[in-house]
Amino acid sequence: MSAREEILQRVRGAVADVTTPVGQRPVAPARTVHDLSDAGALELFAERVADYRATVIRVPTADVPATVADALAQLGCRSVVVPSGLDPAWTAGLDAAVTVLPEVEATSHAQLDAVDAVVTAARVGIAVTGTIILDHGPDQGRRELTLVPDTHVCVIGADQVVPDVPDAVARLRPEVGAAQPLTWISGPSATSDIELNRVEGVHGPRNLVVVIAE
Amino acid sequence: MTTRPSGPAGASPAAYAPLQETSPTFVGMPKFPTAARAELANAQQRKNLRHATHTIRTKRGNVVREVDDWEALRVAGADLKDEALTHLGDYLEQLESSLTANGAVVHWARDAEEANRIVLDIVQSKHVDEVVKVKSMVTQEIELNEALEAAGINAWETDLAELIVQLGHDRPSHILVPAIHRNRSEIREIFLREMGQVGRPAPADLTDDPPRLAEAARLHLREKFLRAKVGISGANFAIADTGTLVVVESEGNGRMCLTLPETLISVVGIEKVLPTWEDLGPMLQLLPRSSTGERMNPYTTMWSGVHDGDGPQEVHVVLLDNGRSHVLGDRLGRQALRCIRCSACLNVCPVYERTGGHAYGSVYPGPIGAVLNPQLRGTASDIDKSLPYASSLCGACFDACPVRINIPELLVELRGTVVKNAGNTPESAAMKAAAWVLSDPKRLAVAQRAATTAGRFTGGKPLRSIPGLGAWTNARDVPSPPKESFRQWWARERGKGDGR
Numbered sequence: 126m127s128a129r130e131e132i133l134q135r136v137r138g139a140v141a142d143v144t145t146p147v148g149q150r151p152v153a154p155a156r157t158v159h160d161l162s163d164a165g166a167l168e169l170f171a172e173r174v175a176d177y178r179a180t181v182i183r184v185p186t187a188d189v190p191a192t193v194a195d196a197l198a199q200l201g202c203r204s205v206v207v208p209s210g211l212d213p214a215w216t217a218g219l220d221a222a223v224t225v226l227p228e229v230e231a232t233s234h235a236q237l238d239a240v241d242a243v244v245t246a247a248r249v250g251i252a253v254t255g256t257i258i259l260d261h262g263p264d265q266g267r268r269e270l271t272l273v274p275d276t277h278v279c280v281i282g283a284d285q286v287v288p289d290v291p292d293a294v295a296r297l298r299p300e301v302g303a304a305q306p307l308t309w310i311s312g313p314s315a316t317s318d319i320e321l322n323r324v325e326g327v328h329g330p331r332n333l334v335v336v337i338a339e
Numbered sequence: 340m341t342t343r344p345s346g347p348a349g350a351s352p353a354a355y356a357p358l359q360e361t362s363p364t365f366v367g368m369p370k371f372p373t374a375a376r377a378e379l380a381n382a383q384q385r386k387n388l389r390h391a392t393h394t395i396r397t398k399r400g401n402v403v404r405e406v407d408d409w410e411a412l413r414v415a416g417a418d419l420k421d422e423a424l425t426h427l428g429d430y431l432e433q434l435e436s437s438l439t440a441n442g443a444v445v446h447w448a449r450d451a452e453e454a455n456r457i458v459l460d461i462v463q464s465k466h467v468d469e470v471v472k473v474k475s476m477v478t479q480e481i482e483l484n485e486a487l488e489a490a491g492i493n494a495w496e497t498d499l500a501e502l503i504v505q506l507g508h509d510r511p512s513h514i515l516v517p518a519i520h521r522n523r524s525e526i527r528e529i530f531l532r533e534m535g536q537v538g539r540p541a542p543a544d545l546t547d548d549p550p551r552l553a554e555a556a557r558l559h560l561r562e563k564f565l566r567a568k569v570g571i572s573g574a575n576f577a578i579a580d581t582g583t584l585v586v587v588e589s590e591g592n593g594r595m596c597l598t599l600p601e602t603l604i605s606v607v608g609i610e611k612v613l614p615t616w617e618d619l620g621p622m623l624q625l626l627p628r629s630s631t632g633e634r635m636n637p638y639t640t641m642w643s644g645v646h647d648g649d650g651p652q653e654v655h656v657v658l659l660d661n662g663r664s665h666v667l668g669d670r671l672g673r674q675a676l677r678c679i680r681c682s683a684c685l686n687v688c689p690v691y692e693r694t695g696g697h698a699y700g701s702v703y704p705g706p707i708g709a710v711l712n713p714q715l716r717g718t719a720s721d722i723d724k725s726l727p728y729a730s731s732l733c734g735a736c737f738d739a740c741p742v743r744i745n746i747p748e749l750l751v752e753l754r755g756t757v758v759k760n761a762g763n764t765p766e767s768a769a770m771k772a773a774a775w776v777l778s779d780p781k782r783l784a785v786a787q788r789a790a791t792t793a794g795r796f797t798g799g800k801p802l803r804s805i806p807g808l809g810a811w812t813n814a815r816d817v818p819s820p821p822k823e824s825f826r827q828w829w830a831r832e833r834g835k836g837d838g839r
Contacts, residue, residue: 308594
């Protein structure tokens with residue numbers, strides 16, 4: 126018998142006492158529903174992202190290009206990789222001295238390792254946990270784009286922020302159904318492995334800038 | 340021609356061992372009290388552990404209090420894991436077909452040896468001499484690194500704490516923060532001494548400042564990430580209906596290993612299955628708050644097989660039993676398979692806080708280890724026999740458990756198993772004798788007369804030890820027997836004065 130058959134036989138034999146049919150779960154206990162208004166959720170989101178020592182900037186949508194350019198300049202970023210589907214306006218304000226590398230031209234890990242920053246959109250934001258979620262659609266790019274460079278500037282629309290984790294999970298059902306990869310980001314890379322001292326920045330981007338476009 | 344007696348029709352030939360074999364590292368491990376005694380002598384470790392467990396405990400308390408309906412969330416977590424476990428066969432088949440539809444290759448492994456062979460075969464087919472690894476309890480359980488190294492393949496651990504443990508030729512002592520027994524100056528020494536042996540050396544002017552140490556790890560590992568062809572991981576969750584694997588982490592080393600290599604191999608215990616995508620909702624609220632005491636961990640990666648043009652283009656998933664189906668067969672004990680390896684029970688345990696993780700003789704330490712190890716491996720060895728007693732049964736672990744595993748209840752149950760398997764012992768003989776005496780008033784009166792006679796000799800002083808009961812009395816004083824029992828006093832004062 127194959128390992129597969131044998132394991133399946135074992136696990137079925139092990140629960141021979143169970144009579145509940147598959148999918149017939151006990152009624153889930155009632156959960157508190159967050160009565161956050163849209164404005165309240167946004168406020169909380171900004172606060173909780175900042176709690177992770179990420180930089181949070183709230184601006185009117187029209188000011189996104191200038192804000193992105195300014196954030197990159199402040200961190201001294203001289204080169205930036207840009208996903209194929211990113212709104213071109215968002216990088217239109219960059220200083221002429223900044224090298225822009227389109228996603229399609231970034232073909233090797235080493236190339237990305239030499240780039241200072243990445244600018245992306247996001248798919249969903251979670252207020253309670255201060256999380257941004259990427260579904261790696263065209264305006265967010267392949268997963269390695271937001272991983273290898275040391276600075277990540279992420280622009281998220283106010284209407285993309287939901288109150289809590291289950292809301293985000295529900296909203297992402299279509300993307301997961303379409304087998305898209307997801308990356309959940311809550312603050313910059315961090316470790317507490319040395320005497321439990323929190324150190325920001327181990328392997329992922331050490332600088333995370335979240336621009337909230339309202 | 341001889342015929343063998345055949346089993347009942349349809350019986351499986353050559354069934355695999357139901358129990359997990361103790362991995363080579365832990366064979367011959369002494370019983371818990373012996374191992375604990377050595378660990379307790381390490382003052383530095385006790386100081387580190389106290390600091391660590393109390394810090395995480397406080398952080399956890401703060402973020403759990405933020406959630407109004409934490410208890411409802413725990414119940415939801417326990418229920419959804421129970422749904423998965425009690426219909427595991429169905430959900431495993433569903434997981435397999437969704438993974439396959441997403442382009443992943445699914446393998447099944449009955450035990451550690453089979454899992455290691457599957458992984459090794461894949462790695463060797465890629466003609467590489469190294470792999471990068473995400474911290475994973477299950478690959479520690481099966482001792483995959485040792486199996487790869489025996490075949491000449493370097494398995495680089497990339498989690499900072501795991502790197503410290505690996506470079507220090509050491510063992511992890513905590514599920515979440517495996518190098519918690521090391522302090523910063525020890526880490527600096529390990530980095531300076533060892534990094535150069537296996538790759539980019541630590542900067543010569545390295546200090547013991549944690550940011551500098553983390554920077555050294557970043558530089559050391561980056562070249563390994565960028566060149567690695569094969570990555571190896573576990574998974575926190577495997578979602579049956581969407582064929583999605585989930586890895587929860589902090590540093591970004593997980594994202595590196597899951598994204599940059601061409602081939603990704605994930606070893607997943609069969610109990611990691613969640614029925615539906617929506618089940619992640621409760622789980623991603625429970626796990627980070629219980630584990631690191633954060634509202635959310637910095638990075639979570641979710642992948643559903645192969646993603647065209649993004650990340651590994653060859654994705655393998657190894658579904659591992661290794662004793663789990665045996666645990667599932669125990670109606671009460673199967674709740675231990677709900678465990679999501681958050682380590683909240685370790686951080687609240689008064690025993691773990693003092694002994695640390697090494698004394699538990701397994702990669703799973705603390706209260707959950709005291710349950711899981713004897714469940715998975717049986718209670719034949721000294722260490723597994725002693726683990727159910729490595730607890731004061733205070734119940735803090737049950738309170739902290741995000742999926743409501745009743746650890747104290749399971750420990751008591753396992754103690755019963757240990758006693759039953761032990762057969763006749765001095766203790767069971769003493770209990771039988773006590774039952775015989777206590778079941779008859781005349782026998783009790785005789786025994787009490789004997790005791791009060793002895794009491795007149797000991798003069799009311801506590802007894803420091805009783806011959807033959809060394810193990811019981813070396814940590815306890817026995818009160819001196821009274822000069823008169825209550826029954827004797829009653830008879831003298833109120834009972835016609837015959838004063839037996």
